[in-house]
Each structure stands twice: as C-alpha cells, then as structure tokens.
Amino acid sequence: MATTTSKLEKYFEAYEDVRAQGLEREPVWLQQLREDGWARFSAKGFPSTHDEDWRFTNLAALAKTPFLRAAKGEFAVLPAQLEAYRVAGAACQLVFINGHFAPELSDLGNLPEGLLVCSLAKAIDCGREGCAPEGIEQHLGRYADMSRDVFTALNTALWEDGAYLRVHRGVVLDKPIHLLYVSAGTGAEISTHPRTLIIAEDASQAAIIEDYVSLGSEAAFSNAVTELAAGQDAVISHFLIERENLASFNVSTLRIEQSRGANVDSHSILLGGGLVRNNVHPVLNGEGAECLINGLFVGEGRQHMDNYMLVEHARPHCNSRQFYNGILADHARGVFHGRIVVHKDAQKTDAKQTNRNLLLSDSARIDTKPQLEIYADDVKCTHGATIGQIDEAQLFYLRARGIAEADARNLLLYAFAAECLDRMKDAAAREFAGGLIGERLKELASAVQAATLAATQEDGAQNWEELG
C-alpha cells in the first residue's frame, strides 16, 4: 500500500456521503460500480514513483493534502465571475461548480435537433422515474479501466456529476459544446471528481471543449474521467483545456472507444495547474478507425505537467497520430509517456508519435519516453522526440529584419505552439485555444526574457538533441 489509510480518511468520508446519497437515488448497477471503485482505490492508494507509470511524477503533495468534498451549493458563484470563461461561437455552455451542475450559470441556448446535453446525475435521476435517456448503463464505467488506474477508481467511487452528451445518429453539429468545470474554494481545499459521458452515435459529428478553471487561489484537486464512445464513422473532436491556478492538482483521464471508421481527435492544452497529469487512452476497436492525439503543454515556475498516452490498436487498418509539443521555463518539468500497443490482430496498423520540447531555462526538465508493444507482424510504427532551445539562427533572422529580440522570441514560441493549433479542425475551438495560448505565451515570454537573455549570453550555442 503506497499511502497510509489515515491520509485517505477524507476520501473515505466523501465516499460515505456519496454512497448514502446514492442509496436513495441510484440504480443498483451504479452503486455496485462505486463500491468496486472504492475497493480498488482503498486497496491501492495513490501510486508512488516506484510504479513505472508514475516514475516521473511524485504525488506526495497531493496525497498529504486533506482535500474536502464540496456539497452542492456550498460556494456561491455569480454569473459575472464566469464572464471571462465563455467560448465565443459555442452552441451551449454547461457549468459545474465544484463538481455540481449549476443550471442557473449554464447557457443551454437553442440546442440543435438530435443533441442531448444535460447533467449526468440528472439523466440518471430521470432513469429512476422511467424517462430514461438510454444507454447510460451500457456505457458508463465500461471503458475507463479502474483496475489499471486508481484515479479512475477514485472518480468512479466519488463522482457526483458531470456532463452527459448524446449526439444522435447522423447529426452534424457545427458549433462546439463547452463544458466548464470550475473549482471555487473560499478558504477550503476542495476535491472534485467530474465524470463526463459522451456518446456519439454512428455518423454523427461534434466538437466538445472540456475546460478546467479555478476561481480563487486555493489548492484544489480535480480528478476528472471522461468516457467517449464514438460510433461507426462518427467524427469527434475533443478539447481539454487546463487553466487552473498554480496551486491546483489536476488529473484527467480521457478514454476513447472507437468503432469502425470512427475518427476522433483529442487536443490537450495544458497551461495552468501546479501538478497536472493528462491521460489519453484511445482504443481503436473497429477497422479503419483513426485518431489524432494532439497536445501542447506550457509550464513555468514549478509547474509539473505529465502526459500519459496509451494508444491501443485492437483492429486492422487503423491509423493513429500523436503530436505533443512542450514549452518549459524556469524549474518547470514535463513528462511525455507515449505508449502504443498493437494487438495481435491489428495488422496494417499505422501509428506515429512525435514529441517536441522547447526548454527555456537550464533548470527546466523534460522526461520523454516512447514505449511500443507490437504483437502483430505487418505494422508501421514510428516515434521520435526532440529537446532543444530557441533556435539562435531563426532568432537572428527575425532580428536582422528589424524585429526586437523580445518580440522575435515571442514569435518563435508562438510558432512552435501554433503547430498544435494547425491540427484543430473546429474553427471556433481553434480560435478559443489560440487566444488562450497567445496570452499564456506573452506572459511566459516577458517572465523568462531576462533569464533567457542571461543564459544565452553565457552560451550562445543551441543544440537539438535527437532522441531515438
């Protein structure tokens, strides 16, 4: 056991509350699911760095903080406080405060025909009353793997709400759906476990933005799990935006199940949070399925950003592409763990993985680790990683045309980040992400300019180190 029971006490109290609540309202299968989740979590506790999947990420600070569960409505949030967090051009916005749906803060607008968007807890309540949105039982908890990952187990035991989305067969949405998960402590350290379920039926098309923000400066722990089931030929873009305060812990798990011909893009934009773990786990479970796993992480100060990708090819003729770019300044640390598993029958797999990193200071650090497990014999798998600094030749070229050094550095940082924007197909989401990235890089560039200047004067040489 990696963590002592006393440290898990607050989670046990939360579990007792959630379970008691569920006894009245929740179907038996869900109560069972929670019980299994709690059993897994309490047996294993938080992982240590001896666990290969957590080698580069130390959870001691997370484990020792006594995070509390926030009851519904405990922290009042005014609509004005959320003004800054809207997405221009979104079809609708669902707001969750400390894991509880806040209908009064949400904007469900004019929802297009063929789209169901509501609170997951509400959808399950409806089930009790016989007006059930179908398919929850069939999907919820069926993909995210509790036995592998204790955070998924903890989420399964403790989740209270999240978004439930169902896009009906053949329905094409032209505007993104915005899910805003807000941590709002007023003095207390809160943990939340948002659970999102997205069911995209055959040949449907949609873009979903999951956005994590904090109001206030308290440490919060968000442990989110999203299950996305993409039906045959569905085309889905998922965006994860992490922009919580620097005291926050954010662990998110996106588990994607893809049917035949389904095409799913996952875009992760990690800008905030103190300790961030971003798990993306697509399973290509139908012939001809394709996925793009695209990400950008930007860290400064002592931010720690850990990206754990697990791409499973379970059927033949599937393509996967992973592109992650990292920018790290000060003492920030990044991790990229890219695992590709090609199962025995997944012939003609085409899998590619690229991780590029820009380190803006001597004390920034990246650990990048590709891991290929191939059990089929007719596959194409490639991986590559680079670590480097701002290219001095490019910097000089810009300056030699009259662009001031600070602006030139900013341009180059933005260009590096923009590679990831170019891969986003949904225009409104891309513009939104681009705006956030631009702002973040501006802050970063001005913050590190002095430090970088000193460093480059010391050592003008720049080296790109090719790794495997």
Next chain:
Amino acid sequence: MALLEIQDLHASVDGHEILKGVNLTINAGEVHSIMGPNGSGKSTLAAVLARRDAYQVTSGRVLFNGKDLLEMAPEVAACEGVFLAFQYPVEIPGIGNAYFLRSAMNAVRKYHGQEELDAMDFLPLYKERMKLLEMDEKFMNRSVNEGFSGGEKKRNEILQLSMLEPKLAILDETDSGLDIDALRIVAQGVNAMRSPDRSFLVITHYQRLLDYIATDFVHVLVDGKIERSGGPELALELEEKGYGQIEADAQQALPA
C-alpha cells in the same frame, strides 16, 4: 558623406581571427562587390555588419550614416537601414511569410515613428513585388522559407529587400546555387532597387553575377584583408586568372 565607413576592422569566431584589418568606404548610391576565395572572410564581414553576435569584433570601427554600427543590436542596425540577404536563409515553420514581413516592416516603421501598415496597405504592394520576382502568390501564406527551393529562398530574400527599402543592402552570395534564369530574376529585382541613396555590397564568387548587376567597384578579400581594389574590369581579370597571383602577392607582403 560616406554611408558606410569600415576602418581597420578585426573580427574573430571562437578565438580564430578571420578579419585582419578591413578598410572600406561606401558612398550613397554606389555598388561595391567583394570577391575572394573560400574562407577569406567575405561572409564574416557580412555577418559583422548585420551584427550577428557569434562574431567578436576585436578592434576597428564601423560608421553607418555617421553612427557607430558596432554598438547596434541586429534589430537596431536593420531599423537604421542595414539589410543582409542571407547566404542560407533559415526556415521558420509556423510563421507565415506575409505575416513575418509585415511585422518586420512595422517594426522598422515604429522605430522611425511612422504609423503601422495594416493588411490593406501591405498586401497590394506585397503582391506587386512578388510578381516582379516571378513568385507565386501561394508563397504568401506559407511558413517563412519552409520547403522553398534554393532559388525560391533567394528570391524571398530579394522580396524582403524590396519591401524593407534599406539604405545598404548586403547580398551574401545571393547568386550561389542559382541557375541562369533565377539569377536573372534576382538581378532584375536588385536593379529595380537601385537609387542614388541606396548602396549595395555584393559578395560573390563569380564574375557572372556582375554581368547582370553593374558594379562600380570590385574588392578582393584575401585572408581577412582587402588586397586589391579596382573597377569592374578587375572582376573580369579575376575570372580569367583566378586569385592565385593576388594570394601569392599577399604571402610575399607578409613580414618574414
């Protein structure tokens, strides 16, 4: 008044002295060519003038328009009117060609207290200059030099030159690697820029370029020093006889 005055310039890279006392004066409107064997310091001279900091100036003085050029950062030199057409223009993925050039023009305009150009002012001029250099408009939105052929990169340099309108344009082996058609287009772009208040420093290996760009003076750089200067006829002589005699003379002139 001289636009550029180089006095006894010494410069080194990683402790190796490359320029060993260069003297050169360029007046407004003049075209000067520098020729010389590989490794004689031609590109180093260009880089020092463009203020690349990998090159250390150990002694000497350079005045540009009466101001101390060696005190200027690269962006300041550029804003003051020094332009280097790179021998090997770098690729910058992620930054659009048009966006980059407009940013550069606006940086220069800002330096001179002029108003910034918006896209509406910029684009017609940009397109017109592209046409002059026979460049396809598709280059506008592509990343700077990314995936360009050698000739396309050189044309892109001359395009920037024509938009930025510097006082001194330094062409660092702009002709190398160009076929005769590309060379003609590049030379045409340069010739269109000639004016009584713009000077050129043309660095080249070959007399061929000077068939297209009429030069006023030719200088021969050997082992970090200008060993001979003359009119355009010097280029023809070098083409015929090579640098052998000048190099030998330079050797002999060394104190025993």
